[in-house]
Amino acid sequence: MRLNSVALLSLVATALATTAPFKIDFEVRRGSSKDDLSPDDDSNPRFVKRDGSLDMTLTNKQTFYMATLKIGSNEDENRVLVDTGSSDLWVMSHDLKCVSAPSSKRHERSFGHGTGVKLNERELLQKRKNLYQPSKTIETDEEKDSSDKIHNKIFGFGSVYSTIYITEGPGAYSTFSPFVGTEGGSNGSGGSNTCTSYGSFNTENSDTFKENNTYPFQIQYADDTSAIGIWGYDDVVISNVTVKDLSFAIANETSSDVGVLGIGLPGLEVTSQYGHTYQNLPLKLKADGIIAKSLYSLYLNSADAKAGSILFGAIDHAKYQGDLVTVKMMRTYSQISYPVRIQVPVSKIDVEGSSGSTTNILASTTGAVLDTGSTLSYVFSDTLESLGKALNGQYSRSVGAYIVNCNLADSSKTVDIEFGGNKTIKVPVSDLVLQAGRSTCILGVMLQSSSSSYMLFGDNILRSAYIVYNLDDYEVSLAQVSYTDKESIEVIGASGITNSSGTGTTSSSGSRTSGSSTSTSTRHSAGSIIAKPMYELLLSLLVAYCVLV
Known part of the structure; x- marks a missing residue:
């Protein structure tokens, strides 16, 4: 039986209309000063461009x-943090007013909080007001002096563990804006409209x-930055x-x-507080x-x-x-039947102590927000204290973090x-250690406020996992990451991830202990289901046409 040309053209048109992924490739840069971040000192990034995909040029500042x-x-060009x-x-509006943020913003950002999680009205009233008060922690005058030096180095401009993700492409450029927070130039030098240095829209x-x-x-946001203005809609390229x-x-x-x-x-x-949601980019x-x-x-990547x-x-x-x-996302609030944040249940955190024995330092199942907007990670006081002790660290009130042995940067522990x-997911301890001086290191896991209902996992934990965020079905899929330049891409259809259904626990995060409802799943093995590239499908159709005609 022959296919007529109209039917074949219809099949080809359908194939061409099939959705395809778009990929954001980004280069990673790190430095301790403005000079280190100069684009002149960096090698050109390597991009992979494929038909039917969309390349977005990215820069990451800390983990943005x-x-x-x-x-x-x-077509006003704007560079925005994803x-x-x-x-x-x-x-930014082209004529906006730049204002100073509270001084705590500078500290939060330097400590990796970044833009991080957007705060709702209730949480704005519960912002952290007190520092961690660990038990059995005593500092001598000498230790305090040392801690102050570390504090100044960490919180000062050009912190040693700032992470910069940069990509270049047609029309892309690299800039750097120090966190100074002066009037007339938010987070930049005073007297200039530096908060539009990444672009604006007229x-x-x-x-x-x-x-x-x-x-x-x-x-x-959690770093105390804020913005006010108007809503609208337009075409975005x-x-x-x-x-x-x-x-x-x-x-504005x-x-x-x-x-x-x-x-x-x-x-x-933001509009959800008025009972309305809209279609954001995804x-x-x-x-x-x-x-x-x-x-x-x-x-x-690593x-x-x-x-x-x-x-x-x-x-x-x-x-x-x-x-x-x-894993199913957790309900954020008991009175709302669906998740609000990308938050998943963490049932256990195992860490190997100095004696060689492994201990679960998480008292009960606790929700964790997976946030690309945070360089570091935040856990509750009992978990942080157990982790610090397991790594033989000593908490410093002045620094606001655990000081640990720098040898852990070369440790094979996870x-x-x-x-x-x-x-x-196995997270190398070495990824959690930050160099704060020639011979001083701190633990890159910080205290989460007791008023919060969730932990927060940032870049230093997320890099150990390959994570799929499914906003339609309120699911997150996780696997141990494999660092490689190879690609084996599957386009996901409307039915979702093939051979992988929800697993885990759903609950309201108003309590740290999750409910008991669960759902089962089959596991999806790496590379087991790979979609044929579009050109293969079109080639097959053309071959069939030649044979049948």
Whole structure:
């Protein structure tokens, strides 16, 4: 039986219309001073470009992934931080007012909090007001003097463990903005509008911009930065793909030095407090048929690597080993039936002590937010104290962290974190150690406020896992990372990850102990299901046509 040409053309058109992933490739740079971060001293990044994919040019400051967007008919270029801990896109107005942030902002950012998690109204009233008070910790005058020196080095400009992720591409550029927080130039030198140094948007020059007649935009983050402005929608170009009528905010006043592209859950959108959510970028990509699922996978690569990636609408099976296990996100609030944050249950944290025995330092199952906007990680006081003791560390009130032996930077020990009761990610202790001086090191796991209902895992933990964020089904899939340049990409269809269903525990995070409801799953092995590239499908159709005609 022959296929007629119309039917064949229809098949080809369908194949061409099939959704494909787009990949964010980023280069990683680290430095202790402005000179170290100069683009002249860095090697050119290596990009992998494929048909049907979308490359987003990124820069990461501490653990922020910076994408370049072109907004409106005037295509104003804006570089914004990609953040899983918030859900709104906002950019700078061309004539905005830069204001100073509280002094604590500088400390929070230097300690890796970054933009981090967007705070809701309730949490803004419960901001941390006291430092950790560990038991059995006594400092001599000599130790205090030493701690003050470490404190100044850590909190000062150019902290030794700042992480900068940079990518270059057509039209991309590299800039650096020190966290000074002066009037007239937020987080930069005074007297200049440095909070627009990463770009701004002039609404009056765009013929396609439409302002919403809604509540004003207002947001505050865990690092005390904030922004206020208006809502609207316009066309946004990401590489060669145009997202039509994307909703975003334009800040008229901010204490931040860069806008934010929040790609978290809709429940964390600023508008949710008024009973309304909208399609942020991941959801709009799906609605417009650019990807089939509001899903993206994160590969940070090793601590000393020069490249990593975020892949939207697909999974790279080469980037993990063993099984990819899916864990249901936890309900954030008991009165809301769906998750608001990307938060998953952690059932156990095993660490090897000095005696060689392994101990679970987590008292009960606790929710953890997986946040690309945080360099470091934050746990509760009992867990932090147990971890510090297991590593023979001593807590310093002045520094606000555990001081540990620098030999741990070369240790083969791991901290084993179990998610959902059946998936363990091994985190090298060496990734958790930060050099704070020639012979002084600190533990890169900090205190989470007792008023919080969740722990927070940042870059130094997340880099040990390959993570797939599924916003449609409120799921996170995790596997032990495999550091490699190889690729084996599967485009995820509307049905989700094949052969992998939810596993783990769902509960309200108002209590650290999870509920008992669970769901079972089969495990998805690395590389077991690989989608055929589009060119293979088209080639097959053409061959069939030649044979049948």
